Amino acid sequence: MVATVTPLRTLDAPLADERVVALYKHMVLARALDERLVHLQKEGKLASHLSAIGEEATIFGGIAALREQDWVFHYGREAGGALFRGMPLASYLSHVFGSSGDGGKGRQMPGTFASRAARFASASAPIGTQITHAVGFAWAAKLKKDDVVALSCFGEGATSSGDFHTGLNFAGVFKAPVVFLCRNNGWAISVPAERQTAASSFWLKGIAYGVPGVAVDGNDLFAVHKAVAAAVQRAARGEGATLIEATTSRKTDPVARVKEHLEARHLWSEKDDAEHASRVRAELDVALALAQSEPLPPRESMFDDVYRSVPWHLHEEREELQKCPK
Amino acid sequence: MVATVTPLRTLDAPLADERVVALYKHMVLARALDERLVHLQKEGKLASHLSAIGEEATIFGGIAALREQDWVFHYGREAGGALFRGMPLASYLSHVFGSSGDGGKGRQMPGTFASRAARFASASAPIGTQITHAVGFAWAAKLKKDDVVALSCFGEGATSSGDFHTGLNFAGVFKAPVVFLCRNNGWAISVPAERQTAASSFWLKGIAYGVPGVAVDGNDLFAVHKAVAAAVQRAARGEGATLIEATTSRKTDPVARVKEHLEARHLWSEKDDAEHASRVRAELDVALALAQSEPLPPRESMFDDVYRSVPWHLHEEREELQKCPK
Amino acid sequence: MPEMNMVGAINDALRHEMRKDPRVLVMGEDVGKVGGVFRVTQGLFEEFGEDRVIDTPLSEGGIIGTAIGMALYGLVPVPEIQFADFIYPAFDQIVSELAKMRYRSGGEYASKIVIRSPVGGGIRGGHYHSQSPEALFIHTAGLKVVCPSNPYDAKGLLLASIRDPDPVLFFEPKRVYRAAKGDVPEGDYTVELGKAAVTRPGKHVTVIAWGAMLYEALAAADEAAKQGVECEVLDLRTLWPVDIDAIVASVKKTGRVVVVHEAPKTCGFGAELVALINEKAFVHLEAPPIRVAGFDTPFPYSLEMEYLPLAHRILPAVLDTARF
Amino acid sequence: MPEMNMVGAINDALRHEMRKDPRVLVMGEDVGKVGGVFRVTQGLFEEFGEDRVIDTPLSEGGIIGTAIGMALYGLVPVPEIQFADFIYPAFDQIVSELAKMRYRSGGEYASKIVIRSPVGGGIRGGHYHSQSPEALFIHTAGLKVVCPSNPYDAKGLLLASIRDPDPVLFFEPKRVYRAAKGDVPEGDYTVELGKAAVTRPGKHVTVIAWGAMLYEALAAADEAAKQGVECEVLDLRTLWPVDIDAIVASVKKTGRVVVVHEAPKTCGFGAELVALINEKAFVHLEAPPIRVAGFDTPFPYSLEMEYLPLAHRILPAVLDTARF
């Protein structure tokens, strides 16, 4: 087992031009969406929002490296990636506003969505818990001899959790086809990364588990894509898991960086950009207005899905609620 | 942070001859005690026993490297070390038989004793939990500017627990003066060490926490002593924690190895050995008979120490019990 | 029909279902070659191999966390927690993840696993090899909780649990693992979840019990009968969702209730039963329902037989209730 | 006396005790410079420095595990768990270690820490920022559990909790962190643990509540009074060991009881209260004690105001009980 460090910038990444354009368009959408939701939250129209501003390169680089059959175990900031993978914008916004259109029936905080369409598992708020799920999922695929890889996304704060330890440990022992993508943005709320570990970096934690570690520039779409793609291939070849640390920074704008790349290659122009921005704006205007006008889920729905069928005590509780004035 | 590997055998360890003799005598006592208790367990006279047979070099090497003010956070197999550090044999045996002489009032399984006299913390059965206690304890000493080091003992199976991860992580971040002594005997009940980790060894897990790792021959009293002593000094100098992996094996007898060493240096003879063995035998005969004849704790004592004073509901439960036929 | 003990019946159920359903697998500490510390999984490794009978690293959180992931993929893991006392490192995964998966995803995902774990005292295990944590999981919406008292039910309930669409905690009373014996049909059958059994009919006092304490309740009932008090002993079998109809029917008949359990009394499942009986059958009560339970202390080692709610503690409660 | 909200009163208690007792320290996620996500520890870092106001790595198990070790050394840690919903990764350390330390060592060691954590819903937090897990800890022998409803009690109970020799879970009802205001004495005073308060005297129905739901109980009591039903509202303040005398005294007077809590009803603390009232005051009961509680589902996001046992759900229960 050797920990390897990939070069920090790889402009010759094997991403087809059209795909880079598509990714860029989605990154712009994701950025605009985040800005709108941050704004709505400040206005008090949204309880909370987990923004991905400045972290788009890591999110999209990781997502873009997956094959259709692969799955994502996310933790709240990856909505843009889910849209790219086919989650309808309307579904996501219904989730954000907890309305009746939400696949999750308005039961969870904004960000912790699930989408079978996008092969995104169900996220939750407790930090780290999805890491072992991703491992078990990938391990199950391996046991069934299916060619499926799971991408496990988390922040550097999550590396302190028991689930990180256990997830990487099980992945190492059982050679599960999973890719751990640690997004190191330097902070867990107010706690700096140096308070999470005395190790000099996060990627080398893989050593403790026999899992190779890789460090990449998390602001570089191509670098992240290359590292995740290599890890996906490695996993698919039956060689097991990889831990990737993608360090993001506020110094450059990861979306602008892709734009520069496209413009330099004459694949995109200022005009394209203005047109796309206005299309996105229009799309969001409509979608946001629609989502905000949707009713909340009916109160009786509260008792569904606790179990597959409603047991006697929940029947009774539903009746109790129905008797109550609204 | 550099991981270092100490030489596997160090005959020139700075252990004074008299101290080696004293350690050897206690190792022989520990071995005899284990054999007697294993026997009593097989006879059904003891519910269970955690034996340290074959692991004495690691236990005594670690204990011998501590200063008087240092503390031990053990997990069940370190009774010999506690006796060496001043726990009365009678107290230990009262604990083993859960009788009224037990400082723990017969409340826990054999092995999970506590001894303030020996500066041994209170052990419990859940694997790994004592690791974070040791870290917090050592960290508190550091905060109070006391020169105290904590020795945290655990098996290689415990490295899979969340407490191992968290304990080493906190120790790294807060530079707690703690020494982690991982006794790798190759097995967690029936599960081999290769099932605990895909890493090639356990000491290198320290890398993930900025904690130096050291590997030693766990059958070699001197090697373990030297490694732990260096780690204690390092901790006392304010440089933080060390993770030591002491690998034990059934191939040599760690007690016989010390005997050979002493005999080679003419510090011990077959005659000494025979005499010591018969003294130990006699001492154990008496002590075991005494402990086995001790009464169990009175049933009313069951309600003490749940809280410092007995609250109303436990008063009532005590009365309920007292009304019951015995 | 062969006679089996609990260990054999549970083993038989696992083997049966693993033969029938390739999605079912067993995982945990020491469940492999050695067949579990209580030998419940003995022989399964040899028959099904290391991909379906999996020895894991020593991490209960990892066992349950990865089992949840496996279930999301479509397998049906039956993880073993070696002692229920060691379930707490997995507590977050069970209450935050397993229990809420279906609900929080609006039914899009579900994580169906059956967690098997030995519970209860009386084997000289002290604090950490004796606990009965059922109340913690009954309090957690989204879980089902089962605890058989005999081999027939053990097999039938385990098969029903594995086939049930929801996550189940399957608690096995280790004190009677080998002591409880009985005829167990070969092949397929289930005991429906959510149905109690009237183990002994009677008209004066309803005694509600489960697991190993059922035998203590029956012993107390025998003694009480000698003093003219006829107990109706209910074996709950499924603790949650509980068979409220069976309880109410019995209480309507007797008007008097004693609930027995090993877990500490305070906030134990007995409290819930008393509260439910108040809500459903108050007007039929002729005496306050009372609880004979573990005391509100950690589980003691030397004094375990004083701690447990054995027949000698149940009997006075039954007589007091009958004469209230 | 300055007027304060709950946040200010708890901050004042921490500051007061940290000035007085050098053993006391605060630790947790974001408790340092930023003063906690609810700003409860604001200003402490500046006054006491990073050795006594400690930002930790993101591990609740580590926070509690190391706090236990610190307490063994003689410090008095007051760890914060950012939301009670995130206490589960520390569950093993709390129930297996903290709660049992004194008992298992026969009193040789004790681990005295106070775990502060915000509880309850109504802030649009969904599943994982809304839970009330008190029942799990009340079921665990060896712990004390406190939940204040107002600033005066919050300061007095927190000072009493820090000075109490046993481990305490100090749950803070986050819904009224800023909404509940009142006069809080400067300097030293304590509110004795284990004593309930009669917040509103009345003779028809006893309503038992605590934390944020106290205000809902009071609102329902106001409405009930308009319909001629006088509620006696008890604020438990200390949940365990509970003030059984205050409860029994009130029930003897009213014969009718409604218990209110946010946690799911099944196996919640309400069940224990009903069972205790049965055991202690059965002959005084004129109606079945009933529970108005969170429903037995995970805590929902959009429908949280339907989920919570607010006044509009308490009122019909009170009236039904009064007219039973």
Ligand SMILES: Cc1ncc(C[n+]2csc(CCOP(=O)(O)OP(=O)(O)O)c2C)c(N)n1
């Ligand atoms: C178990 C748990 N503890 C605490 C929290 C509160 N919390 C929410 S986000 C967060 C910081 C996460 O930091 P990181 O993992 O680096 O992810 P980032 O937010 O930087 O993407 C914390 C402490 C939580 N959600 N879960």
Ligand SMILES: Cc1ncc(C[n+]2csc(CCOP(=O)(O)OP(=O)(O)O)c2C)c(N)n1
């Ligand atoms: C949390 C927990 N899970 C399971 C057990 C059951 N158990 C007791 S000892 C043991 C193996 C421990 O192995 P190791 O840590 O290597 O120590 P050794 O016994 O080899 O000294 C297990 C699994 C336990 N005590 N605690």
Ligand SMILES: [Mg+2]
């Ligand atoms: Mg971060």
Ligand SMILES: [Mg+2]
């Ligand atoms: Mg071992």
